Amino acid sequence: MSTAIPLVTVQAPRGGRAVGLLRGTGAAGIASAAVILAATVVAVVGPALAPFSPTLPNLALAFVGPTGAHLFGFDYEGRDVLSRLLAGAQSSMLGPLAVVIGALVIGTLLAVIAAWRRGMVDAVISSSLDILFAFPGILLAVLAAAVFGAGLPAASISLAIAYMPYVARVLRGAALKERSQPYVAALEVQGASATSICLRHIVPNVMPLIVAQATILFGYAMVDLAAISFLGLGVQPPAANWGVMISENQVGIPQGYPLPALAAGACIVAIVIAFNVLGERLFEQAQGAR
Amino acid sequence: MGRWVGPGSREASTAPLLEVDGLTVRLRVEGAQRAVLRDVSLAVRPGEALGLVGESGSGKSMTARAIDRLLPRGAEVSGQIRFDGADVMTLAGAGLRGYRNGVAMIFQDPRAHVNPVRRIGDFMTEALRTNLDVPAGEAYRRAADMLGQVGIDDGERRLRQYPHELSGGMLQRVMIAAALLTEPKLLLADEPTTALDVTTQAEVMAILDDLRREFGLAMLFITHDLELAAAICDRTAVMYAGQIVEVRESALLHDDPLHPYTAALAAARPDIAQTAHRLAAIPGRPLSAFEAPEDECAFAPRCPHARDICREATPELIGLDGGLSRCARAADLRGRLRPELAEGGQSDD
């Protein structure tokens, strides 16, 4: 009878699947997810959905109130507000998406490297990230706008860089915890390479946390990007964008026509609330699973 | 010197300092109100030390908390607790403050139980300055003195330090010293040495015992260690599943227990002087009060002496040979519950 110990493949715990994650967030979470889904659909199809032209001005109709097919009335240049809102969904949601993806990819990469290598590499990465914390996102975006000119790409990249330390800090902690789990040592002993362990085991296991972070971050990115567009340093008029709409229709408020600006504001707030609620629930879940 | 409560004994005329009578406590556990203490009764006389022994979940800590009125919000309490004749549960205002001065609790984990952002001197003198209106200078002087009594030199310097600068053992001595400063009549010691390492345990235990006797204080000493309780307490009570199952004079507890659980506990501790072929363990796991059945002896499933009578109803506490036992067969089993006989399997009698 052989006394050799059979080599057992240790099955790393699999990350939760999307549906399971969602179900765990409760009624509020599911409602938020539904809102986000609707907004995404509008963002994708938006301009096609708009019943009237979102960009063609007609000054004769400036600030006329809601009538019939024009649910929210007309904006300061006589454009149908509803159409402009629908068209604006695209840039209002696309920008934050780019920010989140950028911050997540770089942040996760740095976090996993720092957690894996530990020691000097970790110290260097952590201190560098600490230094980056001193830069508020909006400030960086304004600086970028001054240097590269106003526009969505410059603003998005600046925000991605500014958010990246937050992602990295949270994920570094989680990755460190994963790293010290016994199954990682088992895999190392079996000869698995660092890259494969990180990519196929550590990252999937912190995935719930990544998803939660991404969701919360999307809300923040949306607010910051809308603010930058509001300042005139992001999306440029006459392109449709909710932040821009608030800025351009602000003149209407003292004149007694707050609706166009408020409508755009309401869109932003509604979607941000949805992302915040969902993100928080997902975060609690991710923490609870540890 | 005999200290058991027997009719006609000369000590029987001394009124108990603390009387717990039929205490039942229900807490909200997972949505429902569940009993954590069932019909607990005990008495502690002035200057007497009563040990309260039990495993996790037996309710011993909860008893102390109930006595000290530290139960969580929403706890249902029935039964009576009397201290110096007064009904503890209805005390309020000045009466409650007086009670809290008269009863001092020493907690298990000193590091968690001392405010980390205030100095030791502040911690020790807080009650004196606030409740007893002792001027600060006098309070600090007394605190420094008391530190000396618990074996901490250079008291004045220690008073200026913060808790994180002291070791666990020292912090527990500080806690004991602080407890004694208000000149209480009763000490509630909730596993005071469990969180300390073994060497420090012995030291702290010695200090606690010495000071208690010196000041003539009564003490309710809670522990999971039967031998320890028996060593420093005059009488020992054993708890299981939220109930008192035995109260006995400590000297008699080991060799002449009145309840099979006590015997099993004593047997489960290996004797350093003897070679054991197997570690004696009690089969099954300890029950919490709310898991225990209402209509039979809670220990019956694990008891080698269980018979049908044990499953008919929850046994009452009956007096026997100066002690108390909640065993339905106590009278039968008298003298045959020595630890050696409690090892494994069904017994023949």
Place this chain on the structure above:
Amino acid sequence: MLVASLLVASFVIFGALYLAPGNPIAALSGGRSLPPSSLKVLEARYHLNQPFLTQYWYWLDNALHGNLGISITLRENVTTLIASRVWTTAGLVLYASLIILVLGIGMGVLAGLRPGLLDTSVLVSSAISAAIPSFVAAIVLISLFAVKLRWFPALGNGSDFVSNLRHFTLPAVALALSSLAIVARVTRAAIREEADREHVQTAISRGIPRRQLVRRHILRNAAIPITTVSGITIASLIAVAAVVETAFSLNGLGAYLVASAQDKDLAVVQGISLVLVSAFVVINMAVDLAYAVLDPRVALGSRAA
């Protein structure tokens, strides 16, 4: 350390000059065409013929001595331009900070100490206000309180202290609103957690009266996380102030920063960025200091995770 952050930040701010497309001259002139004499002046002032690090050193040295360059659009000293606007921003941030501290911590403490209706309403209102960005809050506040109800003026600075207060109230509220929520929630959570701690049980068992218990044991310990979050929140106000100033047409540093960015007046942008980042770092340092004072377990320079 935070000083290192400041240095790196200043480096980045200065380096923006070279990140811009085209050469530094083009960036400094902001795409305008300038007469050769002006170009020579720029070259000399920024030492453009010297190596990069030397240029950086000159710039930093000048900055530390109060010389932040000249605005290309207004042809005035940047330092003077900043000085005339800095009090607007400082006043706004101060006003908003007061609102956040008094209301945010106040509500959080009340909610933390008393479960029940007050607690629930604080939680709900903070969840809602957390989601309202400051510029949205700004337009809502303007349309409601300034236009409809006419309680406050809509735009602009005031002329004296009292009218300043009136003009700054709506902007301060707009600025404070979302931060209020975070501070209130963290405060509430910190109080709740402290109230359950074991050392509080010890104090109760010794009969310490409730008021003293709350003050010396619960609040004193909860002050640690509360201070940290308040500090971080107030520091973040510095950046968001730009948005609020623009919305309310306040003549502050933030609004000026945005305007200069649009005008591509790089010297002004760099100058204001440096001032704002410095303020940010100083506030963070103050938080670290406060933390070390409040928690005797912590040595100066570190912050618990």
